[in-house]
Amino acid sequence: MPKIMICGRGGSGKSTLVTLLARALAERGKVLVVDTDESNLGLHKMLGLSTPAMTLMGCLGGKPAVREKLLASLQKKGDESTGFFADGLNLASLPPECTGGEWPLRFLRIGKIERSMEGCACPMGAVARSFLKQLRVGQDEWVLVDTEAGVEHFGRGVVEGVDLVVIVVDPSHEAVLLAERAKALTAEAGKDFVVVLNKTDAATEPFLRRELSAKGIPVRSAFGFSPEIMEANLTGNPLPAGNCQEQVNELLASLAI
């Protein structure tokens, strides 16, 4: 399962789970965290890494250049997501100016909304899809993809470039409904799918397990509400080392990692 996409509703804990998994996997090999959310700004802080000098979109010439390329390939009726990257793209060949951190843990941003009225985020979806589809990942290497809230990335085809979708369910009915929808969309894309609970307590964890089980969705792991995580995110500090290690290891073992 080298390329793993983390999804869920807004605020469910996607970036938190990405950070916890990234830390654990960086002890076993190389990890690239890919931020495909065009709005969020603080993932590198959670990870304790520097911001990359450029976004991947910037390395490709910026949004207007990418949009032009997309329109040209659509006119030729080609696959609009090909042609951005050379064959053989791998972790060692990433443009250094668009990655933050040092191996074993690096961080890359696809693109961010930078100006008012700059247009929709479709070019970012196409770049994310192309990048993940073409990126080759070796033994003991992982790519963790943080996504924007909801299921837009399924519509944009970003899911095509990953091996596994992890849905984060926080204590809300909306999150349960989203998990059901994401399960169907993941199956349609022919990818594996697991559910992780987050911010649960003694009452909400069994409730969510029952709700999801009634919909044929088993839960792989449950991360309880952690005051340390909440405090780190309140102050903008990196997540504390060793947090939720047991649950992370349980999840990785269940994925045979």
Ligand SMILES: Nc1ncnc2c1ncn2[C@@H]1O[C@H](COP(=O)(O)OP(=O)(O)OP(=O)(O)O)[C@@H](O)[C@H]1O
């Ligand atoms: N296990 C947890 N215990 C306590 N607080 C948590 C936990 N997981 C996440 N949070 C809090 O929930 C908030 C949202 O978390 P996070 O940013 O990881 O969610 P997200 O799904 O990535 O959000 P967005 O949809 O905005 O990208 C943060 O303030 C974080 O501190």
